[in-house]
Amino acid sequence: MRIAGVSGLGIMGGVVTTLGAALAGGQVPAGRDFVVRDFHFASGETLPELRLHYRTFGAMRRNGAGQVTNAVLIMHGTGGSGTQFIRPEFSGELFGPGQLLDTARYFVILPDDIGHGGSSKPSNGMKARFPHYGYTDMVAAEHQLVTDGLHVDHLRLVMGTSMGCMHSWMWGERYPTFMDGLVPLACVPTQIAGRNRIWRDMAMNDIRDDPAWDSGNYQTQPAGLAAASRMLLMVGSNPVQYLKAAPTRDAADSLEATRTRAMVASEDANDLLYQLAASRDYDPSAQLEQVLAPVLAINSADDVINPPELGLMERFIPRVAHVRYVLIPLSDATRGHGTHTIAAVWKSYLEAFMASLPPR
Numbered sequence: 050m051r052i053a054g055v056s057g058l059g060i061m062g063g064v065v066t067t068l069g070a071a072l073a074g075g076q077v078p079a080g081r082d083f084v085v086r087d088f089h090f091a092s093g094e095t096l097p098e099l100r101l102h103y104r105t106f107g108a109m110r111r112n113g114a115g116q117v118t119n120a121v122l123i124m125h126g127t128g129g130s131g132t133q134f135i136r137p138e139f140s141g142e143l144f145g146p147g148q149l150l151d152t153a154r155y156f157v158i159l160p161d162d163i164g165h166g167g168s169s170k171p172s173n174g175m176k177a178r179f180p181h182y183g184y185t186d187m188v189a190a191e192h193q194l195v196t197d198g199l200h201v202d203h204l205r206l207v208m209g210t211s212m213g214c215m216h217s218w219m220w221g222e223r224y225p226t227f228m229d230g231l232v233p234l235a236c237v238p239t240q241i242a243g244r245n246r247i248w249r250d251m252a253m254n255d256i257r258d259d260p261a262w263d264s265g266n267y268q269t270q271p272a273g274l275a276a277a278s279r280m281l282l283m284v285g286s287n288p289v290q291y292l293k294a295a296p297t298r299d300a301a302d303s304l305e306a307t308r309t310r311a312m313v314a315s316e317d318a319n320d321l322l323y324q325l326a327a328s329r330d331y332d333p334s335a336q337l338e339q340v341l342a343p344v345l346a347i348n349s350a351d352d353v354i355n356p357p358e359l360g361l362m363e364r365f366i367p368r369v370a371h372v373r374y375v376l377i378p379l380s381d382a383t384r385g386h387g388t389h390t391i392a393a394v395w396k397s398y399l400e401a402f403m404a405s406l407p408p409r
Contacts, residue, residue, distance in 0.1 A: 061122050077082050080104040080131070080167060083198035085190065091330065093181035101194045102167030103160040104131050109201065118409040120156045121206045122195060122220075122228075124213030126235075126389070127324050128281070128316065130166025131159030133390065142392035150201075151402055155205070160194055162187045162212070171319035177265025179323065183330035188219045207342075207409065208232040208263060210389035211354075218333040221340035227408050231344045232399065234351060235389035237361040238369075240332035245354055248284050249325045252277035256322050265319050277321055278312040279305070287385030337368040344372040345402040347395050349388040351379040373402065377393075387391035 080102050088099035110119045125133050134140055143150040150157060161168040163182050171179035180186075195201045207228045209217040214236035221231045241249070256262055259273030282305070295301035346366065348355055355361075357376055366372050375398050377383060382394050392399075 054091075056258055073188065080161075081246075082167070085197075088186075089153070090180045090182055090186050092181045092183075096180055097311065098169075098170065099163065099166075099190065100169045101160060101163070101190055101198070102131075103158060103198075105159070105199070106157040107155050108200040109156045109199075112409065117156070117201045117203050118202050118205065119154060120158060120195075120201045121150055122158045122160075122191070122204050124160065124191065124207075124209035124216045125162065125165070126209075126211030126213055127328075128165070128321060129211075130161045132166070135161055136390070139390050139392050142396055142401075149396060149403060151263075156201075158195065158199065160191055163190055164320060170317075171265070171323055172317040173201070179319070181326070182323065183327050184215060184219060185330050187327065188216050189222060191216065192224065204228040205406075206230050206232060206403075207236065210234045211236060211386065212328070214389070215328070215331050215333075218340070221332075221342055223335055223393070224337045225339055225341040229409065230402060231340070231342050232347070233344070234347050234395070235349065235355060237348075237355055237359075237387055238337060238346075238365050239334040239361055241328050243359070248280055249328065251278040253322055253325050255280065256318050262318060265322075266320065270313065271318050273352050274316060274321065275309055275313050277318075277325075278309050278316065281312070282308055283404060284351065285386045287351050287379075287383060287387075289351075289379070289381075290384055304389055308397065309379050313388075314318070334365055337365060338370070340369050340372075343402070343406065344369055345375070345398060346372060347375045347377065347398060348387075349377040349379075349383050349385070349394075350389070351383050352386045354386045373398075 058237050083101045083103065085099040085101065086097070086098045109117050109310065112118050118250040123134055125131055142148065144152050144157065146153065163186060164170045171177065195204070204227060209215070209222045214233040217231050217233040218236070218238045220228065255276035256271065256273040260271055261271035262265055295304040346362065347358065348362065350357055362374050365373050377388060377394055382391065384391055388394055
């Protein structure tokens, strides 16, 4: 998930640029679009053209057999986009010269998923007539972008945060030999249930129950969008950091109002409704034995969305063949669920994991 205050045509193509150009003055490089013709959704719906927006850094390298050796796919969270990773707390820690994913060595792919960023989404004009996509559709589209759009036949790493974390588990099951390693950040490998499902239902109902939503046919954003946004602010928060940012009653009131306004200004009610609903088909728990690639799974102890006291990771990861699970303790550096994008907190574990992978 993108946390406010923390983060997120042609047949093929890519943007090859330097990290310095990407970050200079806060500028984000222009992306490219890959169009999938006649995309079929699991719901039975179709789109004549599904546009997938993406950015890349670096250049592809191939071995003597012609196989790509240095591609890294990084997938964003609910409500975010690939641009959430082009920020100092992520790219500034990983993409620069000599860093773990130095773009002089790696070909980094940052897609905008279906319903997000510059990719096809309800707010483009179809509103509630847009196909009802799920995570299965999103992962299939990611794979099609990587293989058909960018002609990448192998990935060094598949990484993802929050929703992208869940997609990483699905990649490991659906394409078990396609990657050397999996790095899911801030999720658990089982269906969304309990409070995690309930708060999503609450946010979706905030939108649907607003008469101004008008079955998705509104002309101005319904007030239910603000209510749903407040729910996301709460579940993505860290109480220690919020108290630092808002140490008084009046400061807390101001912080809530400011962040809610910022979220509403950048979001669309139908887009958010679809984004939250998309998780309904997520459940990799039945096929974890099919994950063959080594896995580095990282969660944080102060994550309200994936609280460690549920014991879900301990229940499911023993069924994964090659896995290391890291639980980041609460500290001044953690940001609740948003810790997934603060690379300084967990990059030492990524460094050890990458060193353990066989050379290509």
